[in-house]
Amino acid sequence: MAVYTHLGAEDLAALISEYDVGELVSAKGIAEGVSNSNWLIETTGSGNEGARFILTMYERRIDLAELPFFLGLLDHLAAEHCPVPRTIHDRSGAAFRWLDGKAVALIEFLPGVSIDRPEAEQAHSVGRALAGIHLASAGFAMARPNDLGPASWSRLAEACTQEGLARIDPSLPSLVADELEFLAGHWPEGLPRSVIHADLFPDNVLMLGAEVSGLIDFYFACNDITAYDLAVTHAAWCFDNEGRGFRPEIGSALIAGYESVRPLSHDERAALPVLARGAAMRFMMTRAEDWLNTPADALVTRKDPLAFARRLAFYADRGASAFVAHP
Amino acid sequence: MAVYTHLGAEDLAALISEYDVGELVSAKGIAEGVSNSNWLIETTGSGNEGARFILTMYERRIDLAELPFFLGLLDHLAAEHCPVPRTIHDRSGAAFRWLDGKAVALIEFLPGVSIDRPEAEQAHSVGRALAGIHLASAGFAMARPNDLGPASWSRLAEACTQEGLARIDPSLPSLVADELEFLAGHWPEGLPRSVIHADLFPDNVLMLGAEVSGLIDFYFACNDITAYDLAVTHAAWCFDNEGRGFRPEIGSALIAGYESVRPLSHDERAALPVLARGAAMRFMMTRAEDWLNTPADALVTRKDPLAFARRLAFYADRGASAFVAHP
Numbered sequence: 001m002a003v004y005t006h007l008g009a010e011d012l013a014a015l016i017s018e019y020d021v022g023e024l025v026s027a028k029g030i031a032e033g034v035s036n037s038n039w040l041i042e043t044t045g046s047g048n049e050g051a052r053f054i055l056t057m058y059e060r061r062i063d064l065a066e067l068p069f070f071l072g073l074l075d076h077l078a079a080e081h082c083p084v085p086r087t088i089h090d091r092s093g094a095a096f097r098w099l100d101g102k103a104v105a106l107i108e109f110l111p112g113v114s115i116d117r118p119e120a121e122q123a124h125s126v127g128r129a130l131a132g133i134h135l136a137s138a139g140f141a142m143a144r145p146n147d148l149g150p151a152s153w154s155r156l157a158e159a160c161t162q163e164g165l166a167r168i169d170p171s172l173p174s175l176v177a178d179e180l181e182f183l184a185g186h187w188p189e190g191l192p193r194s195v196i197h198a199d200l201f202p203d204n205v206l207m208l209g210a211e212v213s214g215l216i217d218f219y220f221a222c223n224d225i226t227a228y229d230l231a232v233t234h235a236a237w238c239f240d241n242e243g244r245g246f247r248p249e250i251g252s253a254l255i256a257g258y259e260s261v262r263p264l265s266h267d268e269r270a271a272l273p274v275l276a277r278g279a280a281m282r283f284m285m286t287r288a289e290d291w292l293n294t295p296a297d298a299l300v301t302r303k304d305p306l307a308f309a310r311r312l313a314f315y316a317d318r319g320a321s322a323f324v325a326h327p
Numbered sequence: 328m329a330v331y332t333h334l335g336a337e338d339l340a341a342l343i344s345e346y347d348v349g350e351l352v353s354a355k356g357i358a359e360g361v362s363n364s365n366w367l368i369e370t371t372g373s374g375n376e377g378a379r380f381i382l383t384m385y386e387r388r389i390d391l392a393e394l395p396f397f398l399g400l401l402d403h404l405a406a407e408h409c410p411v412p413r414t415i416h417d418r419s420g421a422a423f424r425w426l427d428g429k430a431v432a433l434i435e436f437l438p439g440v441s442i443d444r445p446e447a448e449q450a451h452s453v454g455r456a457l458a459g460i461h462l463a464s465a466g467f468a469m470a471r472p473n474d475l476g477p478a479s480w481s482r483l484a485e486a487c488t489q490e491g492l493a494r495i496d497p498s499l500p501s502l503v504a505d506e507l508e509f510l511a512g513h514w515p516e517g518l519p520r521s522v523i524h525a526d527l528f529p530d531n532v533l534m535l536g537a538e539v540s541g542l543i544d545f546y547f548a549c550n551d552i553t554a555y556d557l558a559v560t561h562a563a564w565c566f567d568n569e570g571r572g573f574r575p576e577i578g579s580a581l582i583a584g585y586e587s588v589r590p591l592s593h594d595e596r597a598a599l600p601v602l603a604r605g606a607a608m609r610f611m612m613t614r615a616e617d618w619l620n621t622p623a624d625a626l627v628t629r630k631d632p633l634a635f636a637r638r639l640a641f642y643a644d645r646g647a648s649a650f651v652a653h654p
């Protein structure tokens with residue numbers, strides 16, 4: 001949550017003049033994104049009405065060779081009528097430009113607010129929107145491997161070390177070791193694959209009332225097992241209170257919404273418990289690594305790895321019953 | 328530059344419903360303000376058009392007993408057609424409300440961008456706008472003493488200690504001591520007083536082209552010598568490169584713009600060199616205190632006290648010649 005780079009009005013006006021969007025009217029640095037700086041930009045627009053955009057400056061973490069995938073995906077999904085912001089191309093047609101040695105992209109602004117605690121109707125909408133991008137991505141020509149997939153989890157565990165994991169919680173080293181072994185033996189093969197969002201937490205969904213108005217932040221998007229994305233979204237949306245309280249009605253609504261657009265096959269449904277354990281493992285491990293690498297007194301908020309250790313334990317304990325329809 | 332408090336969409340929607348501004352459409356935490364959290368809020372508006380606001384949450388530093396002064400001042404100046412954002416009052420007429428135990432105010436959004444390096448025409452506009460608030464504040468009923476006026480500077484110097492000042496720069500202890508003595512002996516008396524902004528740096532001015540579209544962040548506003556505000560603005564706007572390069576054409580344009588609305592008296596003009604030394608002292612001392620209290624590795628950017636030590640030396644050296652009209 002930061003703006004890492006100062007961009008003066010003069011820099012911004014010069015940048016905006018490279019696009020056919022009118023003249024700069026307002027620019028506010030916004031507190032979103034952990035590896036990007038973002039500005040909410042207003043311009044006079046190209047017609048009678050003002051227009052708004054998000055200007056993103058890619059500060060680190062993102063491999064720039066992957067930007068065409070991320071930005072091209074937005075364009076593809078928006079053209080397929082998914083609620084996804086379009087990339088605005090400059091007058092020469094480029095999807096991103098260079099400013100101060102860093103890549104910047106101008107992205108459509110979408111209305112809507114992020115929900116902290118969803119209602120079932122909202123979870124249903126999220127399921128529909130997620131299924132929509134899975135179907136719409138079929139025609140997208142580019143591909144990107146999931147660098148936070150199963151192979152990465154044991155690498156992350158090694159990087160954390162047993163001692164490091166134990167410092168977070170004494171139970172963590174054995175939980176991680178046991179679960180890595182289980183997942184290696186049970187990770188499903190042969191399931192349908194597609195582009196997946198891979199990080200569809202509530203703060204990456206904009207809503208107006210019960211409707212999804214925007215899916216944003218596709219910087220973890222990749223090609224992987226389609227149903228794994230539903231499992232990630234399930235783990236991200238259906239728990240209260242840092243993973244302590246499962247909300248069955250939210251899980252049910254999410255899956256029902258998803259299946260109203262893209263019904264799951266028998267094999268996909270059967271794999272959900274394992275996929276959800278994998279999803280919990282993925283966020284537990286990246287959070288554990290961040291936790292061990294962030295000083296406790298840093299101003300950046302560390303996200304608690306144990307919130308996903310609890311979800312992992314829940315999915316391991318409940319199995320398929322975590323995914324049955326709730327009356 | 329931060330958002331210190333998380334406010335979920337549900338909290339925000341509930342808050343917005345207390346105002347007659349339509350329904351919440353969008354909310355982005357913005358990276359502005361060092362002692363407040365701010366959100367750029369969009370609503371459906373009360374008529375046909377959407378509306379935008381800044382929601383400010385007062386986190387610390389501001390004495391809440393002073394909020395009625397700050398918010399009332401905005402209303403007063405806006406009613407006098409100064410380019411100042413109005414305070415939006417809730418349905419019961421209150422200028423601020425309580426949320427999570429903290430005071431929050433909804434403030435009109437103004438277009439415009441902050442300029443890093445002004446042109447003369449822009450400085451002229453700033454001078455006119457500053458004079459405008461000085462004249463318009465005459466009818467404002469409330470008052471607030473300047474708690475960062477001359478009496479505070481020696482208190483700040485004591486708090487920094489000689490050793491602390493020397494850690495910033497070896498020349499600082501004697502510069503501060505000599506200058507405090509000079510200012511105590513030469514601070515002008517009997518000059519006109521009014522409400523002053525007292526912190527009109529470029530980031531507190533919004534511009535559209537050469538015109539001022541907004542003066543913002545009145546949280547240092549107080550009653551003090553009117554011409555001191557012009558001296559503060561001069562010190563804030565007329566130097567390049569961290570106080571190294573004086574820009575005479577900007578100083579000239581600022582004063583000419585100011586006098587086109589409110590001509591300075593002979594005594595006010597004569598006092599400008601001393602007032603500017605006081606202005607440089609004020610920012611040097613508050614920055615020195617922040618510097619000594621902020622760890623070098625903190626994520627918060629420390630502002631260099633020496634940038635104002637250089638301005639102080641400049642004003643002491645040049646005297647009245649710093650304020651003569653530039654051809």
